[in-house]
Amino acid sequence: MNRGEAAMRLIHAVREINASGSGPIQTVALHTEGESRATFVREADLAYNLGPASARPYIDLAALERALVDTGADAVWPGWGFVAEDPTFVDLCDRLGVTFIGPSAEAMRKLGDKIGSKLIAEEVGVPVAPWSRGAVETLDGALAAAEEIGYPLMLKATAGGGGRGIRMVGSRAELEDAFQRTSDEALRAFGNGTVFLERLVTGARHVEVQLIADSHGTAWAIGVRDCSIQRRNQKVIEESSSPLLSREQTDELKAAAERLAVTVGYVGAGTVEFLYHPGDRTFAFLEVNTRLQVEHSITEATTDVDLVKAQIHVAGEAGSRASGRPRRGTPSRRG
Template identity: 40%
Template sequence: MIKKVLIANRGEIAARIIRTCKRLGIITVAVYSEADQKAPYVSLADESYLIGPPRVNDSYLNTEKIFSVAKEAGADAIHPGYGFLSENDQFVEKCDQEGIIFIGPSSKVMKQMGSKIEARIAMQKAGIPVVPGTDVAISSIEEAIEIAHGISYPVMLKASAGGGGIGMQVVSSDEELSKAFESNSKRALTFFGDGSMFMEKKLENARHIEIQLLADHHGNVVHLFERDCSIQRRNQKVVEEAPSTFISQQTRDAMGKASVKAAKALGYTNAGTIEFLVDEDENFYFLEMNTRIQVEHPVTEEITGLDIVEEQLKIANGKKLEITQENLAINGHAIEVRIYAEDPVTFFPSPGHITTFVMPEGEHIRNETAVTGGFDVTPYYDPMIGKLIVKGTTRNEAISLLKDALLMYKVEGIKTNIPMLLKVVDNEQFKKGNISTAFVEEHYLPEMKTN
């Protein structure tokens, strides 16, 4: 049984994991960089250890130091959160070698899904539809142009490794593709150590809809319905909701069954998410699989009543899933927005000293935060400083609750994207559920240009 968990992460997700562990009586160990010494999660943990300077390579990606702390603290398990080492198959292998439980899937499955090219191939073998595109790395700009002509512009150029929108770009001509191919390949090589690129057809007016999965070590797999994550900027999600306003019950069932089928074919265990693009006719296509907990998991928790972190811990302990597909149901509607320290017009990060930080409170409001008043937001990490989640009996009620909560949210000393989020929530197309991955470009940015 897991008695002591080291959280190999920072910020709001570290605090989130610590809270569940404390409720279950599991001792928690936090690690922090010099920049995060005063971060709320550090004092929330039972024990905390400094692991290095602010740069991620010297701290949160320093596996040698993390394992050293795990041994010193006597941790018998590591929860990776999201980002950083959460999808590093070599880190999982090292956990196995050290006799430490990794709270996540096996290194084999993680490695397979970590390559978007290999993931495409695996999903096709499992009978899951994929977006038309390439199943091998593109070797040159000339080859890229030839492929683009074959599937027709616009196309989505993507890095095979990594995530977070890095190495990803929509291109609509040979000239754009020529410029984007080399620069995105270099960027992917810098961030992920792999500059391999592939290409997919850009689906117009597509929705980004994902299915949350739980899978134990006994062959049981369930899906926890879908999340609609279509509203994005720079290929990163900013608004997520569950359930989707767009898909029919028939499509919901089909996507859920396809996801469960894929997880079983892979031999997947623990929590994971399969992401799809869904076109205007509700045809769905595999996009990628996230072999970890996701930023937006709270909306699924709100509509199902489950604690996904708790389920992760149970699965890692070798327990069978206590839930079945038949006893899962959607209850209400939940929306999450990500609060970023960034300019709401340019989307550039806005690090600095937070002089005032007041979060909204209420019966149907949930806050996941990485900061407090007096905290310094540094340029070293992702600029997300918190998440705001609301739940209503209907989507309209959830939208109303969200708007009120955003108006109560007060952050001073730095810029945030709260003004942007308010405009999204107030947008008539958003209220009607007419959203797609192009929403920000079509509805928000044009309004900014006219103001």
């Protein structure tokens, strides 16, 4: 589990599930040597030392595999850290027979890739701003696509996130300067230097839909957040709901997010992001975050839905159906 706040969120959710009679579930805290007395380690039922923090064991799949095997874990909750959106880690869990509390590796790959998710969005009728409709692999290809789309543009890494692998380009000269640097930055940060272009929507608001989907092909868009106040492409202030959207517009956004999730068989929590232009009242799909984001608590506060508990319930139901076991409120004794 993630350390700190995220780990405590899981521990509290599991305690409430146990108190309701749906357990018993035990929690296992995975921690580094320096965290042995941290609150989340002391509050968990069991603890497992991953080794020194300098080795970065939280993203070392071999170290995580040893932890899952040694603890006999039935399920793993990734919180909102790096492995929460790493399909390779989901593949590892599948190989070990450990339930990953989140979407499948296939759904993660389809929606976590910014290029692939845009193509899927177009297929299901979700509005998308003009873009390169695929990767731009060379500078010449990028320049040709830019002329067709029109400046100003956003140059984005398909595997980008956290404000990295993204640049605004207002002219041919700026694109020539930014193309290789953006690709190299994405390769260093995410192991994937693939980039694409999309038209910059000026004067737009950034809105996002929080959803949860089950294994029966049903998705619920729980709430809409407005995260337009940003610094260096990082969200600073979140509002829920958006002060600019009417009920009809909010319903339209929710329906679009649900269509995307159902199309790829998504199971678990996720966020679908859009740009909204107040002047012409139009939306443009941005991307999907195939994990629980830090800002999910804003939706919880305004809807009274515990998304961590919802994740556990959905994963438990999916695990029970796959194994033929009776349904329970959670997939495992240890998370």
